[in-house]
Structures are given as C-alpha cells and as structure tokens.
Amino acid sequence: MSSEENFRRLGLSIIILEEKLEELKTYAQEMVRDKSKFDPDVLINISSRQLSAAYELSQSYENYKRVRPTH
Numbered sequence: 001m002s003s004e005e006n007f008r009r010l011g012l013s014i015i016i017l018e019e020k021l022e023e024l025k026t027y028a029q030e031m032v033r034d035k036s037k038f039d040p041d042v043l044i045n046i047s048s049r050q051l052s053a054a055y056e057l058s059q060s061y062e063n064y065k066r067v068r069p070t071h
Contacts, residue, residue, distance in 0.1 A: 006064040013057035020050040 024046050031038050 010060040013060040017053040020053045
C-alpha cells in the first residue's frame with residue numbers, strides 16, 4: 001500500500017472513530033432523558049465498536065508511519 005493510500009486510510013479511521021464516539025454521546029444523552037432506555041448490551045456493543053475503530057486507527061497509523069516518505 002502506498003503512503004497516500006495509508007494516509008487516506010488513516011483519515012477514514014479517524015472519521016469512523018469520531019462517528020463511534022458521537023454514537024456513545026447520543027446514547028448517553030438518551031439515558032439522561034429517559035433512564036428506562038438503558039440497556040447494558042447496547043452499551044457493550046457501542047464500546048466494542050469504539051474499540052474496533054480505535055484499533056483500526058492504530059493499525060492505520062502504524063502502516064502510515066512504516067511507508068510514509070521521509071524528507
């Protein structure tokens with residue numbers, strides 16, 4: 001994979017992680033409004049998706065570092 005492709009993938013990984021964090025924020029706001037909607041499984045699923053997105057971001061960054069051009 002080229003440095004440009006790795007950089008693009010790194011950018012996409014950041015966007016995905018931002019989306020997952022926004023999902024958690026939205027869920028937390030729902031819980032503040034209506035605590036009866038709390039579902040531990042939903043929280044676990046959101047957390048798992050965030051962890052996956054963070055891992056993907058980490059991997060993308062490592063790939064980018066490995067092949068980026070040095071000046």
